[in-house]
Amino acid sequence: MGKAFKLATFNCNSVRSRMHIIGPWLSRHRPDALCLQETKAKTEDFPELLFSELGYNVACCGLSGHAGVAIVSPHKIGKVSFGLVSEPHDEDRLVEAVVEGVTIVNTYVPQGREVEDEWFAYKLEWFKRLGRHFDEKYTPRKRLAWVGDFNVAPEQRDVYAPEKLLDHVDFHPEARAALGRLRNWGFVDVFRVHNDEAGQYSYYDYRAKDPIGKGTGWRVDHIYATKSLANKSTAAYIDLEPRRAEKPSDHTFVIAEFEL
């Protein structure tokens, strides 16, 4: 029997306005690492004290009121670094660190706006540059977790209407192919090791009415792991609590458990 390791990810859409969800959730679930995206707080404005009161250390980067990423952990957060190795670094979209011997890369992949928009090209390029980032820093044999808001639903069963969403930047064939190339670098979708069903979503648009009831969701938040780490996973699941909470969030928690 190894050492239990619980890893979670949450696009919080402003960490400061989501502490009513994050605080109690950390106390109840006590993950070994929680990766946050869209913290929407400059580094100096991150509510680090609220996390330290819960016994959590913080590694975060925010450059403005948009994007922003963080890793929080009750353990030592080692070898912290921000941004892609190539320019533009986008330090507020990638934080990586080592926690309990596991290397964690937490990304908030650019959403891309519209397929015709130059930002969609930027998104595809971002995946390519992330591939080079992995090439330069790691090997697929390493115990590595890549987690976060990838802004891509990989498969048909990961969106509510695959036929009609092909032109959406989060389900466009080119976006899925870009993610697929990275998966082929050496990652396993840990959620799919433990769950086969369609309709397991990590994101529901604020603007839709009764999206959970209607099932109009997307699975765009992911926990990927190299084989050596994925082999040690014992469970993976989505926790819808943030979407059901008072003052809800549009994304949910995605959690994976390991026995290291």
Add this chain to the structure above:
DNA sequence: ATGGTCGGCAACCGA
């Protein structure tokens, strides 16, 4: 079929 809601930040833009 279009528009729907949030958060940051103080007018809209981005998701």
